[in-house]
Each structure stands twice: as structure tokens, then as C-alpha cells.
Amino acid sequence: MLRNFRTYLANQWGLPKEAIDQLCAQINTKQVDKEGFLLKSGEICPLTFFVEKGLLRMYALNEKGKEDILQFAPENWLVSDRGSVYFNEPSDYYIDAIENTTVVLLDQGFMERISDLGPSFRKLNERLLHNHIRHLNKRVKLLLGASAETRYLNFIKLHPDVLLRVPQWMVASYLGIAPESLSRVRRALAKKNFKPGQRLS
Template sequence: MNSTSLKSFLTSHLNVDEQDILTLLSHCTTKKVKKDTFLLRKNERCSHTFFVEKGLLRQYSIDEKGKEHILAFAPESWFVTDRESSYFNAPSAYYIQALEDSQIVLIDENFIQGLSEKVPSFTNFNNRLLHNHIRHLQRRVNTLLSDSAKERYLQFIKTYPDILIRVPQTMVASYLGITPESLSRVRRELARKNQVNYLGASSRGIKKNTP
């Protein structure tokens, strides 16, 4: 739950000149938002990528029956956006909402696209963001197709090591695409086998994923 500034994230994770980073940051806006604030609502056009410096966001859809489905959580150091909406200039099918009081950097998508056509280090930066997004989504599709409830839960803990203690169980079940009852069963089973304690920290050394 440590906060990470976008500047230090870019400096440590990407091979981008400091001057280029400062140019990018001068076009970003930092915003403090209260819990439950919406950064994007269905049918709005998404024009930013959101970087979470502190706090927690979620991206979700609501189906015709009013049920919520969580596509992604975005804790500290994660990016979240609806690229379908921003790139194809389409109304979004999703909501992006703060689940905690948060500090968010808004990165203008048009600015990034424009810069990535001119400055090679930004082409690389943008490319890396897009490939990370594809990697995450492809793994998510494969998990939803092939993994059992238990495997999905263990994968979730790897991806989001501290989210379990920050959101209600119903949201975890929604992300996993399983019922809250299945999630409770999996957690009881794992607790019985002492594989994962109640916080989700594994006794078998599950490592944190770098975004």
C-alpha cells in the first residue's frame, strides 16, 4: 500500500530520458479523489489513462440484470483505462471508480499518442504499456477459460497481493467470475491445508508481480 509517484515509477521501470519524463509529467494532472468517486462512467468517452499513486481503483461493467463484473483492480503503481473507448473514440462500456480515497495521475491519451509518433522513447513507453495490457488480458482470458476456482484465487493473490484485505469478498468473487459461495469454499479449503492464511499471504512464497 506504499504510494509511488508516476515520476519515480517511470524512472525506475522505463528507459526514458529524464527530460522526456518531465515533458510528459507537465502534461499530466494529479487529482485527489474521495472513495466512491467515478473517473469514468458507462457511455462517457474515456480520454485518459489513470495511474494510481495512492489508493485503489476498479474497472467494472454492469450487465442487464444489474450485476457488476470487475474487469480489473488498479492499486498503487497500476495503470487503468478503457483503451477501446479512448483509441476508437467510442462510448465506454465500463465504469472506473475509486474504492478508497486515492491520488491519481491523469495521463492524456491524445498527448501520449501524439508524442509516441514523434519521440522514440515514448514510442517504447507506449508500446510497453500496450503490451503489458495485452499480457494481463490474455492471461485473464486463459484463466477464465481453463482454471478452477481455486487456481483463479491463487492467481489473484499473485497478481494483487494486498487487495484481499482492501475490498469486500463479493468484489473478489466478481473479479474471479465465481459465486461468493465458491470463493468461501476455496478459502476454507486453503485455510484447512494451511496453504494461504486469511490475509492471502501464501506460506509457499507467492511473489509479487511487477506491473
């Protein structure tokens, strides 16, 4: 049980087996069926979700009622709305399941319990937060000025596993481009015999 979560605690946090056993004994999980919701806009959700198995997405509805996808979360990814978790705000976002999904439910106490294991864990947590900010800045940079092809190639690099599990319109939504632009990019890449996992020169 919780094989991915236990591996995450061991690899990402460097925790020994005893500490992992102790943390997992206090952990709750939840099953959510495909198209089921973990969070809806307007709700306050104090939880962060770790995806043990399955695939989630976080999205917002824009002024035209279209879904803009902020994040995909396959196995071993965390997803949460920080405004809700840390600032007690009603969320602007939805989190739902693209596949039948098992999530580990992490409350604020969970991070405290990890921090209590030693001061190095709080530093590691800070490092992970800086890394998150670094990645979001890269995303903003791509959205501001990168071509549809560059955005798509970056997505493949970040999420090679998600590519085949979601419909193309969701990828286009995440990239902030029209579905037709994505089709054009994919045709152009196919003509160059590009395969995911391969870098174009």
C-alpha cells in the same frame, strides 16, 4: 509530489530526471473520493488514469444488474477504456474509487511526448501493449477453464496488495465465481495452512 509516477517513469520507461521533470510539469492530477466515479457507462473518456495513491476498479453492469469487475488498479497501475480513448466510443464500463484516490491524468499527447524522446520509447510502449494482451489471454484462459482455487491463487499472486483492501464479494466478482465458492476455497486453503505469498505444492 507524484513520487509513484516519477518512479514509474524512471523504472518502467528508463527516463532520466530531466525528462521526468519536463513531463511532470505538463501533468494534471485529480482527487476522487471513495465511491466517486472517473468514468460511467455511456460516457466517452479520452484519458488514461495512473494511480498515484489509492485504489480504483473498472467494472461493467451485466444483464442481471450485477457488477462484474474487469480490473483493480492500486498504486502504480494504469486503467483506461481503450474503446473510449482510441476509438471514441461511449464506454461500456465504470471506473470508480474503492478508496480515496489520487490519479495522474494522461491524455493521448502524453504518449506522444514520451515517444518524441526517442524511437526506443515507442518500441517499449509496443512491448507493454503485447504484455497487456498476454495477461488478458491468461485471464480468458482462467475464466474458461480454471477451478475457483486456481483463479484465487492467481489473483493473490497478481494482486497481493489488493487482497486485504477490498471486500470478498469484489474478489469473487473479479474471479467470475460465486461468493460462496470463494468462501469455500478460502476455508479449504486455511485448512492446508496456506498463507498468501506462499505457493502450494
